[in-house]
Every structure is written in C-alpha cells, then in structure tokens.
Amino acid sequence: MVEADAGRAAIRRALRSLRRRHLVEEGAHRPAIEALTRPFAAHALEWKEKAEKHELELQQCYKAQSRLSEQLVTEIEEGKASKALLKEKEELLTTLQNELKQTSEENVQLKQTLEEKTKALELLIQEHQAAKAELEQALAKLKVAEDENKSLIDRWMLEKMKDAERLNEANAMYEEMLLKLKTAGVGGIQHNAQQEADGIIRRSEAGYMKTPIPSTCAITIRAHDGGCGSLVFQHNSDKLISAGQDQTVKIWGTHTGALTSTLQGCLGSVNDLAVTNDNKFVIAACSSNKLFVWEVNGGRPRHTLTGHTKNVSSVDASWVKSFVVASSSNDRTIKIWDLQTGFCKSTIMSASNPNSLAFIDGDTICSGHRDGNLRLWDIRSGKCTTQIAAHLDVTSVCVSRSQNFVLTSGRDNVHNLFDVRTLEVCGSFRATGNRVVGSWGKPCISPDENCIAAGSSDGSVYIWSRLKNEVPTILQGHSSPVLASAWCGLGPLATSDRNNIYIWN
Numbered sequence: 001m002v003e004a005d006a007g008r009a010a011i012r013r014a015l016r017s018l019r020r021r022h023l024v025e026e027g028a029h030r031p032a033i034e035a036l037t038r039p040f041a042a043h044a045l046e047w048k049e050k051a052e053k054h055e056l057e058l059q060q061c062y063k064a065q066s067r068l069s070e071q072l073v074t075e076i077e078e079g080k081a082s083k084a085l086l087k088e089k090e091e092l093l094t095t096l097q098n099e100l101k102q103t104s105e106e107n108v109q110l111k112q113t114l115e116e117k118t119k120a121l122e123l124l125i126q127e128h129q130a131a132k133a134e135l136e137q138a139l140a141k142l143k144v145a146e147d148e149n150k151s152l153i154d155r156w157m158l159e160k161m162k163d164a165e166r167l168n169e170a171n172a173m174y175e176e177m178l179l180k181l182k183t184a185g186v187g188g189i190q191h192n193a194q195q196e197a198d199g200i201i202r203r204s205e206a207g208y209m210k211t212p213i214p215s216t217c218a219i220t221i222r223a224h225d226g227g228c229g230s231l232v233f234q235h236n237s238d239k240l241i242s243a244g245q246d247q248t249v250k251i252w253g254t255h256t257g258a259l260t261s262t263l264q265g266c267l268g269s270v271n272d273l274a275v276t277n278d279n280k281f282v283i284a285a286c287s288s289n290k291l292f293v294w295e296v297n298g299g300r301p302r303h304t305l306t307g308h309t310k311n312v313s314s315v316d317a318s319w320v321k322s323f324v325v326a327s328s329s330n331d332r333t334i335k336i337w338d339l340q341t342g343f344c345k346s347t348i349m350s351a352s353n354p355n356s357l358a359f360i361d362g363d364t365i366c367s368g369h370r371d372g373n374l375r376l377w378d379i380r381s382g383k384c385t386t387q388i389a390a391h392l393d394v395t396s397v398c399v400s401r402s403q404n405f406v407l408t409s410g411r412d413n414v415h416n417l418f419d420v421r422t423l424e425v426c427g428s429f430r431a432t433g434n435r436v437v438g439s440w441g442k443p444c445i446s447p448d449e450n451c452i453a454a455g456s457s458d459g460s461v462y463i464w465s466r467l468k469n470e471v472p473t474i475l476q477g478h479s480s481p482v483l484a485s486a487w488c489g490l491g492p493l494a495t496s497d498r499n500n501i502y503i504w505n
Contacts, residue, residue: 007076011069018065022058026100062077149385153421157404203212211446212324214461214493214504217477219257223250227498229271229440229489231486234296236466238490241282242501243270248296249284254492254503263294265301274317274325281339283325285315291327293339303342307335313355313439319403328354328367335377350375350384355439356397358406360420366392366406374408386423395436400445401489407452409436409443415454417445417466429454429464431472442484444493453493455482461495461504477502 068225068269089384104183194428226245239260243249246346249263249270268288275282281302284292291312318324323339334348336355352371359365364385366376370393376386391410398407405426406418417427435457443454452464480497487493493504 004073004076004079006500007073009160011072015062015065018062021368030411030501034295047150055424074088081433106457142344143229150422151354157421160402211448211451211491212472212485213451214475215473216505217475217502218492218505219254219503219504221252221257221501222499223252223496223501224248225398225485226269228496228501229483230270231484231494231496232275232499233272233486233488234275234279235277236489237279238488238492240486240494240501241273241275241494243273243284244496245269249282250272251282251296252418252501254488254494257503258498261293261296263299263301265294266292271312272314274315276317276322276325276339277319278322279319281320283315283317283339285327288368289313289329291325293342303339305335305337305342305344307347310335314351314357314367316358316365318359318362322378326357326365327357328357334365334377336366346376346379346382348379355393355395356442358397358404360406366397366399368397368408369501373409374406388418388423390418398441398444400441400449401447403451405445407443407445409441410455411436414466415443415452417452427452427466428470429462431462433458433474434472436460437481437483438481440481444485444487445489446487446493447489451487453485453487453495455485455495455497457481459497461485461493475504 004424012465019494036476040338061165062471089117096276135418187458188408196287199340205263206480218378224244224246228242228244230243238254240252240254243266247266249266249271251261251263252258253260253280260299263282263284266284266286267290268286270284270286272285272490273282274285275296280296282294282296283305284294287294289312291303291308292301293303293453294300295302305325305327308327312329313328314326315327325339326334327336327337328334331352332350332353334350336348338343339393350367350369352369354367354369356377357365357367360376363378363380364376365379366374368374368390372389372392372394374388374390375384377383378385390408391412391414393411394408395411396407396409399405400407404420406420408416408418410416410433413430413434415429416425417429418424419426429452433456434454437455437457441455441457443452445452450466454462454477456462458477459480459482461475463473463475463476476497478497480494480499482497485493485495491505495502495504
C-alpha cells in the first residue's frame with residue numbers, strides 16, 4: 001500500500017510539473033505570439049486551427065499519460081501480488097520440507113519397527129515349527145495309544161469269547177447232567193435244573209437263541225393320550241415300560257396286554273426311558289429339564305434329578321453298576337448321576353447337542369449328536385475317546401445286548417451298525433419307504449443281534465437281517481408314524497405310534 005501511494009504521488013507531481021511547464025512555455029512565447037499576430041493577421045485563422053489541433057494532441061498525450069499511469073499502478077499491484085504469492089510458496093515449501101523431514105524420521109522408525117516385527121515373526125515361525133513337531137510327536141503317541149486300545153479291545157473280546165466258551169462248556173456239562181438225571185428218572189431235580197439254567201445261563205448269553213422275525217400283531221394297546229414316544233423292556237422279563245405325552249409311565253404285561261402299574265408324578269412329556277440292570281428303578285427323561293426316578297416295586301418316586309437347563313433328550317442306565325445313570329440334554333451336556341444319593345457325579349460338555357446316548361460298558365458311553373458324529377466318552381475322565389462321522393444328524397443310538405454293536409439312525413434315513421471292536425461300519429440299512437420320524441424314531445437290535453427293526457413315518461416297521469443282504473420285512477398296521485421300538489430278550493417286538501402300542505409275534 002505504501003508503494004502504491006508513493007507511485008500515485010509521483011504521478012501527481014509529474015502532472016503538476018507538466019502543467020507548470022506548459023504554463024511557463026505559454027507565458028514565454030506569448031509576446032512573440034502577439035508580435036507575430038499583428039503582422040500576420042491574415043494567418044490568424046490558420047494558426048488558431050493549428051493551436052487547437054496542438055491543444056487536442058496535448059490532451060491526447062495527457063490521456064495517454066494517464067493510461068500509462070494507471071497501467072503502472074496495475075503493474076505495481078500485480079508485482080505486489082506476485083511477491084505475496086512467492087512468499088506463500090516459500091512458506092509452503094518450508095512446510096513441505098519440514099513434513100518431508102518428519103516423514104523421513106517416521107520412515108526410519110517404521111523401518112526399525114518392521115525389523116523388530118520380522119524378528120518376532122521369525123521367532124513365532126520357529127515356535128510354530130517346534131509346536132508342530134510336538135504335535136506330530138503327540139499324534140504319534142496317540143496312534144500308539146489307539147493301537148494299544150485296539151489291542152486291549154481285541155484282548156477284551158478274546159476274554160469274552162473265552163467266557164462264552166466256558167459257558168458253552170457249562171451248558172455241555174449241564175446237558176450231560178440232565179441226561180444222567182433223566183436216565184436215573186429224577187424228574188423233580190431235572191425240572192429245577194432246567195428252570196435254573198434257563199434263568200441264569202441261557203439268558204446271560206446274547207444270541208443264544210435265534211430270534212424269529214415277527215409277522216403278525218398279537219396285541220394292540222391303547223397306552224397314552226397324545227402319543228407314546230419311548231419303550232423299554234425290563235431285563236430278562238416280558239414286562240414292557242412305556243411313556244409319552246400324558247406325563248405318565250406305565251408297565252404292561254406283553255402276553256396279555258394288561259396294565260400292571262402306573263407311575264405318576266412326572267412333569268412334562270417323557271422323551272426317553274431307562275431301567276436299571278437289576279430292574280429296581282425306572283428313569284424318565286422329560287421336557288421339563290428334569291429326570292424322574294421311581295421304584296418298580298410299589299411305584300414310589302425315589303428321586304427328581306435336576307441340573308440340566310434345557311430339554312432332557314435321552315437317558316440310559318449302566319449295564320454293570322446299578323446306581324449309575326447317564327443323561328443328555330439340549331444344553332449340550334451329558335451328566336452322570338448316582339441313584340443312591342440323587343446327585344450329579346460329573347458333567348461332560350459337548351460341542352454339539354447330544355440327541356441320544358447309551359452305555360457300552362461300565363465306564364464308556366456312546367452318544368449321537370446333531371453335528372452327525374458318534375462320540376465315545378470315558379465317564380471317569382469326562383473326555384471323548386473316539387469321534388466317528390455317522391450321519392448328517394444322529395437321532396438315535398442303540399447298543400446290542402453283547403455290547404459288540406452300536407446302531408445309529410439319522411435324518412438321512414439310514415441306519416448304520418458299528419462294530420465296537422473296530423469302530424467301523426459293519427452294515428448300513430435303508431429302504432425306499434423308510435423315513436426316520438424326526439428326532440423321535442428309535443430303532444432297536446434283536447436279542448440275537450441278527451436283525452434290525454426301525455419304524456417309519458409311513459406307519460410301517462422295517463426289519464433287516466444283519467447277516468443276509470435281503471429285502472427288509474415290512475410290518476404294517478400302524479395308522480400313524482412309528483415313534484419307538486423295543487425288542488424283548490424273550491422274543492416279542494414292541495412298537496408305538498401316536499395312538500397305540502403294538503406287540504408283534
């Protein structure tokens with residue numbers, strides 16, 4: 001601004017100087033002009049025109065000078081703007097240089113950090129390699145343990161075979177004794193020996209007598225309102241226990257179809273039943289998240305087992321220990337109970353909902369899960385010892401009387417039979433019309449382990465032979481989907497639907 005003012009002042013001084021000079025020159029020449037005008041009056045008009053012309057040119061010069069002055073002022077202002085812009089650029093350049101310096105320092109720091117991270121990554125890679133080596137060693141140990149386990153199972157089965165041979169020898173001795181007694185004519189002793197042997201030796205051997213395939217329905221029982229979803233026979237007895245949606249548990253005689261006892265006090269519908277190996281207690285798994293225990297003789301409630309937080313889907317009693325019971329629930333837990341105290345002994349957490357479970361021996365249970373896997377558990381440690389892919393969704397598991405086979409069913413409408421000794425599928429059973437009834441369908445294995453029976457949603461019962469690759473036998477008579485089945489150790493097959501229980505002979 002100061003320079004612009006100085007420029008304008010200089011222009012004004014120059015204009016004043018030009019005017020004074022003009023006046024001075026005009027005053028200096030005025031006498032001469034007057035002198036010349038007198039003798040040259042004739043040329044006055046011409047000179048006047050010239051004077052006016054010169055005056056007009058002088059005015060144009062003034063105007064040109066004014067324009068030049070304005071251009072000068074404009075150039076001065078533009079020069080100032082250029083200087084200001086240059087100053088801004090210099091400041092921006094300084095800022096960029098500072099930022100470049102800061103970025104360089106950050107780059108150095110990042111480079112150092114990258115080197116540290118690289119060293120840490122190399123260390124992690126070394127640790128990973130060490131962990132991988134440890135894992136390989138652990139897998140090798142696991143394989144050795146599995147081989148040892150398989151060897152132990154083989155030895156166990158060998159011992160069972162030896163026990164069976166000893167029982168056969170005992171039977172042979174018994175037959176020889178009977179022959180001698182018959183020869184001697186001792187009818188009463190023979191009758192008692194026959195009765196005792198049939199009750200102890202013959203019934204203790206799984207598959208001693210060949211189980212005939214039933215063909216006709218002998219008895220129809222109207223059992224439970226709303227449907228009967230669970231059936232189980234007492235051990236070495238023809239007494240059938242049933243339960244369903246009416247919150248009751250009933251005991252029937254299969255020869256007559258007569259109701260012998262009704263167990264009351266259950267809350268919620270019954271999903272599964274189990275009976276202890278001494279036939280003293282009946283356990284019901286219910287939708288009320290509880291299990292109810294009754295004494296068979298008298299029907300008195302013994303315990304209410306609480307601890308599950310969701311629907312209890314399955315229950316089974318130990319084959320060896322009378323007071324040990326296992327249950328599974330939709331809360332993804334398996335609980336082991338002590339019936340002497342009514343308390344939970346241990347809880348096993350599972351990654352998937354266990355839909356069904358069963359005891360294999362005193363310390364091992366198998367469970368079928370919603371993720372399609374069959375798992376074997378050691379109830380002493382609570383750890384899963386084996387996991388096998390069985391179906392898309394396992395709905396039921398059933399263990400044979402000899403504990404040599406596990407039958408699984410799934411929503412893929414396939415029934416797989418696993419050999420416990422090798423944990424391999426030894427048979428797969430399916431039929432075009434056979435459809436598993438959701439999570440309710442419960443197939444079973446015949447006492448001689450030669451047949452598989454499974455209900456279907458079309459109201460039929462399909463029976464396959466384990467040893468013969470034949471078309472299954474189909475029993476018809478149900479008017480609604482078959483929910484459960486159970487095969488008595490003494491022969492009869494029981495099946496149930498939403499209306500009735502059928503006893504097949």
